[in-house]
Amino acid sequence: MKKPQVQQLLLMVVLFSFMVANSQNKSKNNAPLFSNFTYQGDDQVYKDNPLKSDEFYTPILQGCYPDPAITRKGDDYYMVCSSFAMFPGVPVFHSKDLVNWTDLGGVLNDVTQFNPHDTGISAGVYAPGITYNPHNDTFYMIVTAFSGGLNNIIVKTKDPKKGWGNPIKLGFGGIDPSIFFDDNGKGYIVHNDAPDNGKERYNGHRVIKVWEYDVENDKVIPGTDKIIVDGGVDPAKNPIWIEAPHLYKKDGKYFLMCAEGGTGGNHTEVIFKSDNPKGPFIPAPGNPILTQKYFGRDRKNRVDWAGHADLVKGPEDKYYGVFLAVRPNEKNRVNTGRETFILPVDWSGEFPVFENGLVPLEPKLKMPKGVSENKTGKEGFFPNGNFTFKDDFTTTKLDYRWIGLRGPREKFITTSKKGLTINPFDINIKEVKPTSTLFYRQQHNSFSLTTTIDYKPKSDKDLAGVVALQNEGSNYVFGITMKDKDYYIVLQKNQKTRRDAAVNSTIVGSTKIDIKKSIQLQIKAKGDEYNFSYSLDGVNFVTVGGPVSGDILSTDVAGGFTGCLLGLYATSNNDASPE
Template sequence: MLGMSVVIFATLTAFNTKEHKRKLQGDRVSGPVFSDFVYKGEDAVYKENPLKPGQFYSPILQGCYPDPSITRKGNDYYLVNSSFSMFPGVPIFHSVDLVNWTQLGHVLDRESQLKVQSAGISAGIYAPDIVYNRHNDTFYMITTQIASGIGNMVVKTKDPKAGNWSDPVKLDFDGIDPALFFDDDGKAYVVHNDAPDKGKQRYEGHRVIKLWAYDTEKDQVIPGSDRILVDGGVHPAENPIWIEGPHIYKKDDKYYLMCAEGGTGSDHSEVIFSSDHVAGPYTPAPKNPILSQRHLDKSRPNPVEWAGHADLVEGPDGSWFGVFLGVRPNEVKRVNTGRETFILPVDWSGEWPVFEGGMKALKPSVRMPAGVNNKTHARGYFPNGNFTFTDPLTATALDHRWVALRGTREKFLQATDKGMVFRPYAVDISEQKPISALFYRQQHKNFESSVSLDYVPASDSHLAGITCLQSEKYHYVLGVTKLDNEDHIVLARSENGSTRILAKEKINLNAKVQLQVKAAGDAYQFAYAVGKGAFRNIGNTVSGDILSTDVAGGFTGALIGLYSTTTNRVR
């Protein structure tokens, strides 16, 4: 994916500074050295709503972890999310109780699986579905890769804990959001979102849900087996938009088709249909939607919006649970943390599954399955609520929460006992190419994050620092570079592809530089310190508007990045 030469800095003498002769690899420096990363999230909602016995926080995955899909084999649960042009792709989590999760890694961790080299940040991998087929003891992950002409695809493994997912098999059908269903008799089916038949589109956003028979030997849909299950949505006469994210379940010899409807925004919802046959006809439930927040007062405290795109699983105590996406807007109603993974108990004691409280204002905590202990703040488990994440950036194996864009991390990183050495690409952060940057998701409305940087730029085309990024066109960069042949620290804002410097100061690079960003809702403040000195704000408080999907568009949340380049456009 990266397919380009990396730029290696010359010897230390090229830096023209005696104080900065720090040796990293013999007599050569490979680039900026980042170390001691800290992220601390402090949202009021968790302080004001401490957990009581038998409760755990939802969202279970904070930050940009959208479009959750979940499956079960025995006592093991596996969950995956969309990853767009992040590399590696499709984060995969494991739990034995639906409360305490560990990240196993990523499903798509090789360039042969993920070809997003030139994809925009909101292209790439959409809506993965993970499912276990007991008939051949195999796990499948089926998804849409909006890049490189791939489209719908499937990969497989016998053991998600071991990884080793296969290379993709391109599937011969159009549309997005495919999901697999394996019936009791071993027959397999694919269900997905598609456009209406040619000439039958009635309005903008008109979509259908289509079903195909699936050949598990050839890993391909069976030609001519397709049929439309839902045309438009629950109430076709009302012109419902974007029926998508379908899943089929079988319970008590009846088939249930659950879908998102209304688009993944303020009108998002989850609806359900049933049939006596897998191929339909499907009848909507008398009370739809079964999950939504779109009808609630927007001024309510701690709102969760955009709820939908759900998947169901039977819990360890025999009860049912549903995972779904939602967002938590900040005080000015902007969405910076992106679409997150929430969970709710589901009552399926009657004919239809009912998300408990799914049509009321969602609360920050939900009840745990019977007999489960909350370990989310114990070592090794994925945290939620308020927490601090620290990484000295000296380990060869990166924490799974670190991702790159459009290419592998290993091509531009080298771990040392002094920190992570970056080999900068001749690519600016605004380009749709692999960039030498390492990203951590913003997971709170209120956070502070800092990192140490050991670096002297060689010229004004060289820069290293931190970024708060929503996309290649919308981001902030706080970096060390040269201006008029003197070392400077600069703060720049890029909005819709146009970049301007907000602040710049001369800096004495006789020691490591500490870089910091703090956010209090929509207000972001950047700062720096030299050596062990105190942090000094640079520039005024800036708006997080360009880090929100409301302004920048797209499907991702804000990312905090460690970034380097030899083609700096911040001049």
């Protein structure tokens, strides 16, 4: 064969290979384009309680932002929350006044160091602590990580706005650690743990331990651990789940604040006092110092489950406490999850007490003295109350409120002037694996979510749309797929009735459609009632299979620790077959 013929043949082979690869790539990456996303809150409590110029709303972080911890350096406040299997791990916020907060993203944002790829949604990381150490001008974030063999870890930074260092494994068990630095620079870690072997007296019996901490080498000092609380405030009453400890020092005395009673309806916050950081700690006679457990379930604008708190000196050295609580809907569901609230704290006496923390909580507070303006929802500050969040996805940097599950969002998304493309994984939303779903937390009991989607599935294995998800075994999938040669909108309900059971999937409703242009998808909730709708003309919405109950999106039905997540979803492993 002559040289020109060989070259021509090689060129044909290369072109053919490219065409085949390109065809396979198009088939494999049948990616939907999302645009014009709008989330709008519509809770009645905010309509009934408009803000005056000197007021702000609590919760300060609506939606699933539980287990808050807070610290201060000068006029800068930093707060962290639990994230479980959401990615990145441990969201961190900054404020100058405790009213206006900016979202700094997640502390654990390197998947090579924190990889929750095979954990249930309520695993991952939770109950972080954050402490500023003035002796070495360093911030410490300490947390329990239930993935990758990390267990209890600590990460450090000089400036939380510029990122964090690598996780450092700590040599102890238990959960809910926090770190405290004494006036002399010495460090201590306190955490929840099981009783010593053979000494557990009842189910829910836990202890609080303290360790001395080697600040130079970032490790606990072996042999220094000591149980400082055994059971809780009154051991004779068999108290359960003493946890979330924090150490403070005031007027030469040491104070240990903990949650007690479990994270549900009996949740409380209690306080102990000692002359030494290693005890003995004596409980305050007026415990609890914060709870909502004494009040009827039918009260208006009900807030419940209050506890798991942390204290900080606020503006003009007035103490404040951040804590978790829930806002149930009319069916006592907690679809918004455990949120971050704040209250002023009176520490004029021997022990701190949350102001109005032992009466039914109100939705708004007076701003701290010296704070002149509530800028929430403006100028980049995190919103609360009833607000509208819009995103056209045309910027290269997504808002930090958009998160992944069990892995980084960057693995499956691309943005352009047209919007957001999700490259589908061969993974179903029901699998305990990273899914190609971009999530936004449900932040109101009543809300609407609308987005535009351009998508034509190639087979019945392709689906793209929106999801409302409490966990991998409790969710709704609402999307576009195929059956035979026709396009359908389908609503699938996925529910696991027992932890050890398979997920039961049912088709709630489906409709054949003619896809000629982009389609709008909508989730609309009013308390427990959810509607999933679509529009072919951008004006008239048609509900599919609804209304449906949001019960499976609540922790009291689905279990676990998270709130409902609303997602933009694509998969090449669909099993929702239209009927």
